[in-house]
Amino acid sequence: MGKLLVVGSVAFDTVKTPFGEVEDVLGGSATYFSTAASFFTEVDLIAVVGEDFPEQHIEFLKGRGIDISGLERRSGKTFRWKGEYSYQLNEAQTLDTQLNVLETFRPKIPDHYRNPDLLFLGNIDPELQLDVLNQVKRPKLVACDTMNFWIGGKREALWKVLEKVDVLVINDGEARELGQDSNLVKVAQETLARGPKHLIIKRGEYGVLMFNEKHTFGAPAFPLEMVKDPTGAGDTFAGGFMGHLAATGDFSDAGLRRAIVFGSVMASFNVEAFSLDRLRDLDYKEVETRFREFKRLTHFEDLS
Amino acid sequence: MGKLLVVGSVAFDTVKTPFGEVEDVLGGSATYFSTAASFFTEVDLIAVVGEDFPEQHIEFLKGRGIDISGLERRSGKTFRWKGEYSYQLNEAQTLDTQLNVLETFRPKIPDHYRNPDLLFLGNIDPELQLDVLNQVKRPKLVACDTMNFWIGGKREALWKVLEKVDVLVINDGEARELGQDSNLVKVAQETLARGPKHLIIKRGEYGVLMFNEKHTFGAPAFPLEMVKDPTGAGDTFAGGFMGHLAATGDFSDAGLRRAIVFGSVMASFNVEAFSLDRLRDLDYKEVETRFREFKRLTHFEDLS
Incomplete structure (x- = not known):
């Protein structure tokens, strides 16, 4: 089983959807990612929280077997995000962002984290992503996420990151x-x-597409009767994807396809409840069952 | 091979997309449908055109082996539609609709059409769809399309149609x-x-979903480097779908899945050019090749 390192955010989210609302619940890209990945492999987490981050969340992450020695606690408040979704649940409207301790965050990689097999660079400033890359021995596989804010504002630094990564995971x-x-x-x-x-x-x-030099892979999203809160779906997808790759070490096209389906499965569970609540009571048998359902969803017979 | 009957529109389309524009080109739901279906089976067409409908289009349809003895020619002008697409090619903005001879169209089914194996009720007034159903011996499979105009304006008549059909094909x-x-x-x-x-x-x-009592099937759309004009994609999909079903007579879940992929393949060709131009020079070998590419696009290995 490979060691997986993730750097990203840990946050308090306040979210409203047509199906309810929650205030200051556990969120953040690194939180969703590491929780999803923990179903498949060991995860080392790099992030920052403030003095207001409660022990119960620390215990939850530890309980998932996540190594949080890289979770820095600083004076000040934890990063906060507030968003709202309409009935068309695909995109959030951001109502408020308070960076707080994230504003001056400089990831410091503990010594025992510096030789990961896989690395996921969550959506942070591309210069910090480069900084993390410089602090570790080149992993077997590096993936990263980004967002429009950096694509528009730090395009050159971002392309420097992209030259060094194996997989870019972004939305359309x-x-x-x-x-x-x-x-x-x-x-x-x-x-x-x-x-x-x-x-x-x-x-x-609408699902996911993967492109590489030789192949294209396309998969629909798992059709769900209830989508309560899409927050974190992308990071949960990435966590399932990278977690599965870490567990198998199979980075072939076939291995990546399977990992994408595992990522889609994890995301499909996550959106069934607010925050990470669905992942809290999920067990791995359910993950495998939905993977098989996913196979039945997409299967058709080839021409003879 | 089963006999397939379609009722719908034949039109002149004026279309502008970011990749060009065309004026008064051949279009209409029954045209796209029957041309796509003609790659798989014999098609009987019911529609109406005006005195302005040129011989070359008649010859094209005949050349595809389509029986056009049900193509009524009336005094007046052929139905005209004018639309425009932005870079986000998924939805057309209708600029002008001239119903012309379609306004008083009452489908009359020639005697030798009255015993089809499969029937497709294209997007026309639900009361006319009912009228067509009453004029034929109950086919083995009936599918229909509709649009927001009828869903909003003739909801009850539409539900009466839906009680009598096997497959409803609509957009999201x-x-x-x-x-x-x-x-x-x-x-x-x-x-x-x-x-x-x-x-x-x-x-x-984003592809297509099929729901029935026991199963759900999901497939992405075929990723294309050039989408020039999405006009008629939905009708081309339906034509490939119904044409393949007519050719095989296999209405099982597996048969329907394959037919959906053939429909997706036909639609993927159609959007590569304006009007039906890509279907004009398409041959069946290319259809099978893209079907196999579609299989590679969506395939992943199941859990053991």
Whole structure:
């Protein structure tokens, strides 16, 4: 089993959807990612929280077997995000962002974290992503996420990161902005020519596409009767994806496809409840059952 | 090989997309449908055109082996539609609709059409769809399409149609309006409880979903480097779907899944050029090749 390192955010989220609202619940990209990945492998977490971060959340992460010796606690308040979703649940409207301790965050990698097999660079400033890359021995596989804010504002630093990563995981709006084209096949050609070997484009309720030099893989999202809160779906997807890759060490096209389906499965559970609540009571048998359902969902017979 | 009957529109389309524009080109739901279906089976066509409909289009349809003895020619002008697409090619903005001879169209089924194996009721007034159903011996499989205009304006007549059909083929916006819910799984449950055995939801560039009592099937759209004009994609999908079903007579879940992929393949070709131009020079070998590519696109290994 490979060691997986993630750097990202730990947050308090206040979220309203047509199906309810929650205040200051556990959130953040590194939280969703590491919790999802912990179903498959050991995870080392790098993030920062403030003095207001309660012991119960620490205990939850520890309980998932996540190594939190890289979770820095600083004076000040924890990062806070407030968002709202309409009935069309695919995109959040951000109502408020308070960076707090995240504003001056400089990831420091503990010595025993410096030799990961896989590394996930969550959505933070591309300069910090580069900084993390410089602090570790080159992992077997590096993946990263980003967002429009950095694509627009730190384009050059971002391309420097992308030259060094194996997998870029972004949503379709971000992909179009990065590639400056509305056609995702052209965006993929452009992006793959400049860095990452694999481009994974998340499309929310519409599923996911993966492009690499030789192959394209497409999968729908798992159709759900109840989507309560899409917050964290992308990070949960990435966690399931990287967690499964860490567990198998199979980075072939077939291995990546399976990992994408595991990521989709984890995301499909996560959106069934607010915060990480569905992942709290999920067991691995349910994950495998839904993977098999996913196979039945997408299977059709080839021509003879 | 089963006989397939389609009723729908034949039109002149004026279309502008970011990749070009065309004026008064061949279009209409029955045109796209029957041309796509003609790659798989014999098609009987019911539609109406005006005195302005040129011989070259008649010859094209005949050349595809389509029986056009049900193509009524009336005094007046042919139905005209004018639309425009932005870079986000998923939805057209209708600029002008001139019903012309379609306004007083009452489908009359020639005697030798009255015993079809499969029937597709294209997007026309639900009362006319009922009228067509009453004029034929109950086919082995009936599918229909509709649109928001009828869902809003002739809801009761539409439900009467849906009670009598096996497959409803609509897009996701229409599905949400029909089921009065934003969640497609709930829409499917509601719809299937009231009539059709299978609900197929077209999602444009995001692919397609099929729901029936026992199964759900999901497939992405084929990723294309060039989408020039999405006009007619939905009808081309339906034509490939029904044409393949007519050719095999296999209406099992597995048969329907394969037919959906053939429909997706035909639609993926159609959007590569304006009007039906890509279908004009397409041969069946290319259809099979893309079907196999579609299998590679979506395949992943199941758990052992």
